[in-house]
Amino acid sequence: MVKDGKLSKTAHKCLPSSFFARETITVAPELLGKYLLRRFEPGIELAFPLIEVEAYTQEDAACHAYKGVTSRCRVMFEKPGLAYVYFIYGMYHCLNVVTEPKGRGCAILIRGLGAPLSFSRESEDFKDKFLRDNHKLAGPGRLCRALNIDLTYNGISLTSSESPLQLIDLPEQEPLEPPLIRRTKRIGITKDADRLWRFLVG
DNA sequence: CAACCGATTTTT
DNA sequence: AAAATCGGTTGC
Numbered sequence: 671m672v673k674d675g676k677l678s679k680t681a682h683k684c685l686p687s688s689f690f691a692r693e694t695i696t697v698a699p700e701l702l703g704k705y706l707l708r709r710f711e712p713g714i715e716l717a718f719p720l721i722e723v724e725a726y727t728q729e730d731a732a733c734h735a736y737k738g739v740t741s742r743c744r745v746m747f748e749k750p751g752l753a754y755v756y757f758i759y760g761m762y763h764c765l766n767v768v769t770e771p772k773g774r775g776c777a778i779l780i781r782g783l784g785a786p787l788s789f790s791r792e793s794e795d796f797k798d799k800f801l802r803d804n805h806k807l808a809g810p811g812r813l814c815r816a817l818n819i820d821l822t823y824n825g826i827s828l829t830s831s832e833s834p835l836q837l838i839d840l841p842e843q844e845p846l847e848p849p850l851i852r853r854t855k856r857i858g859i860t861k862d863a864d865r866l867w868r869f870l871v872g
Numbered sequence: 873c874a875a876c877c878g879a880t881t882t883t884t
Numbered sequence: 885a886a887a888a889t890c891g892g893t894t895g896c
Contacts, residue, residue, distance in 0.1 A: 724879070732879070742892055759880050760889030766879085779879055811880045821891095858879055 722782030735775025762811030
């Protein structure tokens with residue numbers, strides 16, 4: 671519910687694990703328009719709309735899980751709705767949500783976020799400072815740096831209201847229509863680079 | 873155990 | 885176009 675431009679606490683609704691247990695290529699576009707809720711500290715949280723994602727599946731040569739379970743990608747084979755965080759190029763972290771039933775190695779990379787919504791006066795103040803410090807939330811490495819997401823978040827649940835990181839739905843938000851979703855090749859990969867598995871708003 | 877590489881970003 | 889920078893993966 672939106673009240674005075676802010677969201678009431680009851681408006682949070684975590685997407686269930688069953689939402690992520692479906693085909694990755696189906697889930698990916700449906701994630702656009704959903705929100706990544708980041709609890710920075712108790713009572714301080716911002717909700718960022720997802721505006722760009724990429725799909726990766728086990729059969730896809732560009733996927734970390736392509737050659738099976740390794741120490742890096744093991745969480746991709748675990749429960750749908752978990753966070754898969756990896757470290758790349760010696761300086762960046764990237765955030766994914768694990769998809770498909772447990773045992774499959776699939777995930778969706780979160781590549782871009784929109785301007786955050788706040789839920790309380792305290793969060794509103796925090797948001798002002800956050801926006802001063804972070805002008806762009808485009809790019810998987812940049813958004814993780816902005817949200818302080820590192821390897822300690824690898825494997826945490828994104829489907830629990832207790833989690834510092836959650837994927838949520840806002841009931842008053844209409845689902846995005848396909849015409850509002852653009853579909854392109856994925857960024858920065860060399861193998862299986864022709865798949866149109868990148869989804870963006872706009 | 874050493875060498876190579878990468879789902880990026882920033883600067884030249 | 886190329887550097888920055890390091891854990892994970894691969895191969896010897």
